[in-house]
Amino acid sequence: MPAFWVCCTITFLVTLAIGGDRFTATWQQYIVNMLTLGGGFGTDPIDGAYWSLGAELRFYRLVAILIIVGQIGRSERWLFVWLIGTVLVETFSVIKLKTFLVTDYAGFFIAGAACFLIRARGLSRSLVVLLCASWALSLYHEFRLLPYFSEHYEVDLNPVVVGIVMTSFFVVLLGLALRRAPILRSPRWSWFGAVSYPLYLIHQNIGYMLFNLIDATVNSDVLFWGVIAAAIAVALAVHIAVEKPVARPLRSGILLGLDALHNRASTALRDRMRQ
Structure with a gap:
């Protein structure tokens, strides 16, 4: 989630700065995206790439249900x-x-x-x-x-x-x-996996906006590879500065929360069976 919040904020600010008429975003849209992790309640995602987050969250919901009811x-x-x-x-x-x-x-x-x-x-x-x-x-x-x-x-x-x-x-x-x-x-491949999530979050709309902004002044090959290199660099920075420091405490907090829900659900089920 922290990586999403950072990448969503970067995308929002870049959209305000260079989005032009093609790419637009509002503060309301930004706030809804930050709260729902990718749009909802009739609000479009800040970035077109966020469409798959809804499917991922529904999958995590199914996993959470199994954990809560003790079936994992x-x-x-x-x-x-x-x-x-x-x-x-x-x-x-x-x-x-x-x-x-x-x-x-x-x-x-x-x-x-x-x-x-x-x-x-x-x-x-x-x-x-x-x-x-x-x-x-x-x-x-x-x-x-x-x-x-x-x-x-x-x-x-x-x-x-x-x-x-x-x-x-x-x-x-x-x-x-x-x-x-x-x-x-090889440990080198783990870096590719680590960078892939923030890269996915930040590459699409910002890439389009940079292409639209610079296309007429820079060689297309240089622009293409330059945007790719910049996106990877930003994704790597997000992973090192944001994801790695908070990954362990965030995971512990989520597991503690799910464990508490599981205990509460088990207690409620036992009480109901006694009645």
Whole structure:
């Protein structure tokens, strides 16, 4: 959250300074974004990249529910329930459950959780089934998006290429989970992962605004790589100055809060059963 607040503030200030007519932001929009982590209540996100934060927060909500009710130790079982529920919701178009179950991205979240369990416990038949099913679900959703890209961006994506790229991501994740990718276990790669979140938060709208502002005066190649280098530098600074110092106390606070909610829920359940 602190990294988001810092990046959102930077994006807001840059928008006020050089956004022009194309990119605009208001104080009300900024405050809502800071409170809701990416827009809500009819307010647009400050940055177009924030669209995926809503899906992530809904996933964290599901995880929090499992922690509060004391079911996180049975996460593999609940991942299968989530997978089956997603298939049923998609099959019967239960619109109200689509948002709660994050059905558009459930395959990716389930695959990531399955790889985490494989890394922690080792490979098992049930986890292989879960990973393969989540791969199929993810491909299904990506193929459904192809007509949208053709209509809105006038880009005809090859389904075979999309399938190969998607599958390669799953193979890499599985290799990491099985510790079969020694080249990716270098500490250097951890920096790429650490920088990726603040980079994601800060790259899009600011990049567009810089392109619009400087495009006529600087060579396009120099501008392109210069903006990339600047975005990475800012993301690295946010990670070092903001994320690293607060990560441990923030994690401890969240875990303490969830543990308190779990204890309260358990107590309330016991009291109700006694009645």
